[in-house]
Amino acid sequence: xxxxxxxxxxxxxxxxxxxxxxxxxxxxxxxxxxxxxxxxxxxxxxxxxxxxxxxxxxxxxxxxxxxxxxxxxxxxxxxxxxxxxxxxxxxxxxxxxxxxxxxxxxxxxx
Numbered sequence: 245x246x247x248x249x250x251x252x253x254x255x256x257x258x259x260x261x262x263x264x265x266x267x268x269x270x271x272x273x274x275x276x277x278x279x280x281x282x283x284x285x286x287x288x289x290x291x292x293x294x295x296x297x298x299x300x301x302x303x304x305x306x307x308x309x310x311x312x313x314x315x316x317x318x319x320x321x322x323x324x325x326x327x328x329x330x331x332x333x334x335x336x337x338x339x340x341x342x343x344x345x346x347x348x349x350x351x352x353x354x
Contacts, residue, residue: 280334282327290316293327295334303330309342311354318353325350 283294285306292306305326307314317323329350330340347354
């Protein structure tokens with residue numbers, strides 16, 4: 245009888261510890277920091293964006309790519325839309341280049 249109670253006690257303790265461990269792992273996995281991050285910055289004539297990998301800047305774009313003019317994005321929102329597009333391409337191991345058609349689809353003012 246005593247051995248049965250001891251076995252139940254240890255089994256219950258192991259179950260509780262496993263549940264706590266599983267919850268801890270779940271929360272740490274959800275709180276995992278994104279390796280690629282985007283940020284906007286102000287330029288003399290508008291906005292640009294940066295993409296960093298593990299807090300090291302890998303792309304700093306101060307002008308709108310693929311257009312003949314050398315001008316910055318009109319709004320911070322436009323800069324961040326393009327930054328998000330480039331970030332998604334990098335996540336998919338695609339070239340981070342942006343086409344004029346993609347800018348048009350994002351409704352970026354050229």
